[in-house]
Amino acid sequence: MKERIEESVFVQRGAMNQAQFDEKFDYNKPHLENEIKKQAKKFVKRFYEPFTSFVAFKLFILDLIPILKWFPEYKWKSDLTLDIVGGITVGVMQVPQGIAYALLARQPAINGLYASLFPPLIYMIFGTSRHSSIGTFAILSLMTGISVERLTASDDIILSSNETDTTIYPTPTEVSCAITITMGIILFVMGILRLHFLTTYLSDQVIAGFTVGSSVHVLVSQLKTILGIRGLPRHSGPFYLFRHLYDLATNIGRVNFVSLGISLISIVILVCGKKIVNPCIKRATKIDIPIPWELVIVILSTIFVAVSGVDSTSKVQIVNKIPVGVPEVSLPPFHLITKVFPDAISITVVGVSVWLSISKMLAKKMNYQLDSGQELFALSITSITSSFIPTIPISCSLSRTLVAVGAGCATQLSIFFSSIVVFSVVFFLGSLLATLPMVTEIRFSKKLIIIQAALSAIIVVALEGMFKKFADLGDLWKVSKIDFMIWVVSCVFTVALDVSYGLFISVGFALFTTILREQYPKWHLLASVKGTQDFRDAERYGESMYFKGICIFRFDAPLLFHNVECFKKSVDKAYLEWQKSHEFYVLREERDTILSPKLEDSEGSSDEKTNQTAQLSINTQSPDILSRHFVVDCSGFTFIDLMGVSALKEIFSDLRKRGILVYFANAKAPVRDMFEKCHFFKFVPKENFYPTMRDATSIARQRQLESVLMRQSLFYSSIITD
Template identity: 80%
Template sequence: MAPPGRINHARHLSEAEEEAENYLEHFYNKSEPNKRRVSFVQRGAMNQAQFDEKFDYNKPHLENELKKQAKKFVRRFYEPFTSFFALKLFIFDLIPILKWFPEYKWKTDLSLDIIGGITVGVMQVPQGIAYALLAKQPAINGLYTSLFPPLIYMLFGTSRHASLGTFAVVSLMTGLSVEKLAAPTDYDPSSFNETDIDLVKLPSPTEVSCAITITMGLILFVMGVLRLQFLTTYLSDQVIAGFTVGSSVHVLVSQLKTLLGIRGLPRHSGPFYLFRHLYDLVMSITRANPVSCGISIVSIIVLHFGKEFINPFIKRKTKSNIPIPWELVIVILSTVFVAVTGVDTEAKVQVVNKIPVGVPNFSLPSFYLIPQVLPDAISITVVSISVWLSISKMLAKRYNYELDSGQELFALSFASISSSFIPSIPNSCSLSRTLVAVGAGCTTQLSIFFSSLIVFSVVIFLGTLLETLPMAALSAIICVALQGMFRKFADLIDLWKVSKIDFTIWVVSCVSTILLDVSTGLIISVCFALFTTILREQYPKWHLLASVKGTQDFRDAERYGETVYFKGICIFRFDAPLLFHNVECFKKSIEKAYTEWQKSHEFYVLREERETILNTKLDGSDESIDGKMFQTAQSTLNTHSPDILSRHFVIDCSGFTFIDLMGVSALKEIFSDMRKRGILVYFANAKAPVREMFEKCHFFNFVSKENFYPTMRDATSIARQRQLELGFKDTGYVPEHDRLTEVLSSHPM
């Protein structure tokens, strides 16, 4: 159908077919002059049934397909034991270090891995201590998490750069769960009295943390066995970005009391707890510790200027990607300051206190806590694995190596399960450490060994030196590390320009996480993102198509100027699966397309037909074209076989990737309504699963298979042949100035 303003450029089928045939003949002769090729023109136009019969279409059996998939799933478990070679491949895939370590390039990669590993290890120490306190755990638990899980991952993982260990958002979520289930961290069992009997029954923060860790490991293991890593795709980049920024707000607010040196604030949980916490903080501002405030301010200034100005300046001058570890600088300077001045006792500055040294104690995790921590563990697992896979895949693609997502689930599972037998917290990927590892030149997983040596030295020998480390300095490290998260607000302007829906997903994810809770915000974010997908399918775009000049293609008529329009033939496409939630939209789109088709000259196949309808309108009749007036005009003009109609409506089914019973019912309704209007409906480009659905629903008993065509060219050619059988002459449209017609066309029909 020709859109308004382009009707004079309409061309007709005979000319288009001639141009297309000449084009194809010229192309084939030019590209392969000595080889005869089969083209569309040579096979001739045919319907879908003829096409399937000619080219031997075979319908796959659903039962056989299900058996095939079931056998494939079961075969994964017994296939490694069918031969020695299969068992060897299975072991090498399960333990990737057996593959890459024998091929390690000692001369070129060792020095880079040593430098990169030491750089990451230096960052692991302050971050491990700080994020452990964020998770409401003893400082040493963060160091254990930075030491043992990465070593386990080195054996089983396939990512060469991702840094496993503590992560701010995961630590925050762990801390919130610990606050709900564990006894307060400042509770002293030696001061027991009868009113504290409920606190005695509560598990310790470490027990809750280890229970979350092993539950997380079991969830990852089940996901690995069932190959469920695809579930992480439901967390889009906008969901993760908005959620992490919202979680960062929680992290920042949770550190304000430590930055100010305020103690004894009540604990809150549940929706809107953040605002209750801020209210308590404001009401207690007079209790702020001046020395803690001073340590916080100086630490933030040093960290900010060091990272933002000094490190880039040194990088430009030295051409080195190894940054100065300002976190470690702050840890050393603040620890020395407190030890020399004694402000921890005089000014009551809160410090880390005792950090045990030596090998950690091994014990079984509290399995009875698994049902209680399961909901929080699922949320933590989803966030952890989504962040991990997104970063790991990005780096693997950038540095051109293969990342096995399924094996990553097993690697993280083994790391979590093994670390739950020692005091630890749930682990994940840290973007800041990963970027430092990449910048420092890490090339393989061996860099984890050298970073672990740094953490190991602190755990075994140097832990006692950090007993006077002020908590305010650790909070400053956490807050400065969040500045990269908050910079994502600047990306919202570009996101709004690119996609309004993605912008909305980001905002809803961030706001819901801030207002309600971290776990609740994650659920709302995922549900809203899925809802937008349904919403986009519920109100999809629809188009009227036209043949592109000189080709066999049909494209959107409003986007291409060099198009060919067919009189009496309307081509319609609906760009979405036809399901229950958009059936009404589909039917309305058909009506809009039909109305627009009526307004064009292509709607009138015969000149006499158009004049009959106009004369009827001039008689003062208020009936629409869809009523008795049209049927009368049609019966007058159709002197030939009543089974062959001169007006044809072609539905391009290429957008119907899925269809349900309501969709099938809607097509029946459209077909019936169009036939009442004297219009024959064609279905083209229907995919095989959609046609099989039609067969199951007995759709072909209502609409004959002869109305289905494999391509748009088949449908339009058959429609044209039927028009010619009615005596339709393919004459070009000659524009004429008819004032009366012009006035009528400007008013509603």
């Protein structure tokens, strides 16, 4: 039995203007009030629709808590081993990075371990990304540390505590928890209002330049700990980085060579282990599970300090104690939210932008769906709940994520196994890190505790991936000069000013370049591609042809207040270019072709012929039927404002004074609605608007033919009369 295939038959319609087209095909204009009601109803519907039926409520719960959807369908045979191996590998990295990044945020080391344990478990329940490693992140830790230094008591205040009440200042943990819950609230509001699209304003170049610039801040912040220089003053605000470098340079004679030695040895071990040893082991064993050299460094440095007693001989202070057991649960300091809110906005923007960009990239690569709205909700719940324990703001770590992908993590269940590793350290093995040298300056009982050089080395080596992005600048310059400038400006201002200032300046500059691109867009003269009904840029297609007396112009940008002058100048340039071409003089060619034989056959004096030619010239300039046509392709006008409408009126009036009829084609419905609101159709008849370029050019050529026939008729009438 042959299958019956139904084919759609398209009937070629005749040329028509926009008004005829809308009438024939029943165009319905949406009403603004109905559209507003529709959008409002759609927004409210999202909140009550889950409670309209049992099925809707079930689907709502499954979307709200994705683990209920993917865990029952978990592939135990194929994915369990991968998740166990990958999770343990990531967990081993979480421990040293959690400690190091906590101290970078001016927090007790245990806070970083808490941030590596509880937030990932909460995210595993609500998140949709299968590979992104949530936890501590160097850039957020640095930004948190800057806020902590600004709001907490300085070293000088602590030293004079017998005269000053230091209780009026919040503790570092209180500031960190306040930032964390504020971050969660901001993310929750963004999720409710579906504002995840705002992260698109942070382009890849903005993020890349900003992260590299922030990495410079992280690197400089670790120099004093690597060199073992103590007692340097705090600096904040614009250009603080250079003041800090000046202090380091003037105090270079106070270098602690033990700390410097530990740092250099740790860096050498980390680099050689990752670049030489791990690749060799991978080639030999065919197993893509790297040795966790960060943990090796922590263990070796801890054993060294415990055995050698260097903490007493070289004045290298140690942690002495990492709390073991369940963290203390308390309400976050709500009274600090107003003080940390500006910093929390910057931290939130950076954290969610890095998270979504990495998660989307991996989801696309691994061929699964990522729900950006649900991700905002998951991160908000994670941040809000974790703020009830001592913690630091969390996001996605690129280095751990790449390790997770390389180790073969298949689902979110790998988070559970990585948390087991961190759990064992937090609840059982914390006492083994008692001799761990510290990595940030904290005064306690008037003693200066020095950062652990090894942890500083871990932070510095972890920045290698960030600094590798400098290698992309060459290709970026070749592809786009503007994107190159966005990258450079983002990096330079982040380094020169401050992390927060750099972020907002970077976003502002990126948006400014968008305005510049729209202010000076390209314009084109279009021509018909031979053998088709398509109209394309004439300079790009050799197999194209112009129509005599018809100029087709396109402006590739929304027509808004900032580029209307550029639009009018572009029209003038297009007109001058058209005027210089042979296609502009269609009337003279038509006159010579049609009338020359008749003039040769007619008998009469030269004066009579002159009169006939003069009469023809008068008819040629008749305003009723014009033979030159200027077609504006409105397909590039995605938006138009009041000044844009005024600009179209000006060019319409100016070209009509030159004896040229102006057409508008391919105007989008919202643009035509704007024309109607501005009463544009009272100035330019609707008959001058056409749904396609084919309609506009067909009508123009038809009118040219009518003009020729009318002149021919007038000529014959004049001969008969004579």
